[in-house]
Amino acid sequence: MTIHIRTGSIPVLYHGTSLAAAKKICRSGFKRSRQDSYTGHGVCLSESITVAYEYGLYEEAGCVLEVILHPETRWSDGTGRDRVGSSYDELFRDHPVDALCTFSGNVWILWDVAIPATVRIMTHKEAIVQMTKEFDANGADVGYNNVIDDYATIWWGQEQSSPHLQRYPDDLAELKARLQSFTGRATSTLLLAPQQVTA
Numbered sequence: 001m002t003i004h005i006r007t008g009s010i011p012v013l014y015h016g017t018s019l020a021a022a023k024k025i026c027r028s029g030f031k032r033s034r035q036d037s038y039t040g041h042g043v044c045l046s047e048s049i050t051v052a053y054e055y056g057l058y059e060e061a062g063c064v065l066e067v068i069l070h071p072e073t074r075w076s077d078g079t080g081r082d083r084v085g086s087s088y089d090e091l092f093r094d095h096p097v098d099a100l101c102t103f104s105g106n107v108w109i110l111w112d113v114a115i116p117a118t119v120r121i122m123t124h125k126e127a128i129v130q131m132t133k134e135f136d137a138n139g140a141d142v143g144y145n146n147v148i149d150d151y152a153t154i155w156w157g158q159e160q161s162s163p164h165l166q167r168y169p170d171d172l173a174e175l176k177a178r179l180q181s182f183t184g185r186a187t188s189t190l191l192l193a194p195q196q197v198t199a
Contacts, residue, residue, distance in 0.1 A: 003076045003095055010073060010099075013045040013108055014122075015065040016056025022063050022121050030113040040088035042100075042109035049130045051106050054145050058124045066126075068118045069099065069110075077101035128182040136188055150175055157187045 017025070032041045045067055046052050056062035069075075076097050088109055091100065098112035110116075122130070131148070132155055140156040143149060150165060154176050159165045165172040180186045 003091070003097065005074050005076055005095070005097055007074055008071055010069050010071075010075065011047050011105075013047060013067045013069065014049045014052035015043070015045050015067055016052035016054060016062060017065065018056070019061050019063045019121075022056070022065050025065060026119055026121060030110065030116065030119075032111075032113060036086055039102075039107060039109045040086050040092075042088060042092065042111045043113060045108040045110055047101075047105035047108070048134065049127060050134055050144050050148050053127060053131060053148055057147060058127065059147055063124075064122045064127045066118075066120050066122050067116050070115045070117045073098045073112075073115045075099040075101060075108075124178075125182040128178065132179070132183050132188070136190055140188075147175070151179065154179060154186060155188050157191055 015025075015030075030043045032043060034041075037044075049064060052064045056064045058064075074097050076095070077100070088100065091097070092111040098110070098115050100109045100111070101107075102109065128151070131151065135142075135152050135155050140158070142152070144152050150162065150171065153159055153162045153165060154172070159172055159176075165175075176186045
């Protein structure tokens with residue numbers, strides 16, 4: 001199999017984990033997983049903060065790391081659909097590639113754990129602001145998992161259609177207040193008429 005190796009043009013990536021693990025990563029760097037997963041033993045990152053947030057829920061002592069890879073990182077894409085588990089490890093062993101972009105950027109597999117140029121823990125506010133930007137870019141008809149879906153539902157003014165948020169009004173109030181505090185609003189400006197949108 002031939003893969004096309006590229007350098008440069010790597011977006012900011014995100015990794016969700018526990019706060020304790022994130023602090024360890026910031027001190028000592030990433031380490032490949034000891035356990036095999038659907039992507040082998042490499043470290044999973046994502047272009048999507050909503051994907052990372054799912055694994056690093058701030059509401060449950062988690063967080064999201066912002067990861068910028070070195071510009072000389074050798075990477076490839078588009079080779080993941082027919083792979084699973086250790087077959088990713090074999091790809092990295094057989095080709096001079098440091099990272100692989102797969103699943104349309106939802107997953108980046110980092111094999112060379114020494115190549116991140118910077119790794120930092122995002123504040124909860126930074127993560128929520130970035131997440132709402134992603135909500136706006138994706139539109140109101142995209143579904144998410146866990147509390148991310150609750151945030152998106154509120155962001156799009158659809159909390160009346162959520163059985164969970166209607167059943168737990170305290171959760172609704174808390175999430176809405178957090179959106180308001182972190183972004184300056186509880187709903188997307190895209191819901192406003194053009195003449196109502198302010199800078």
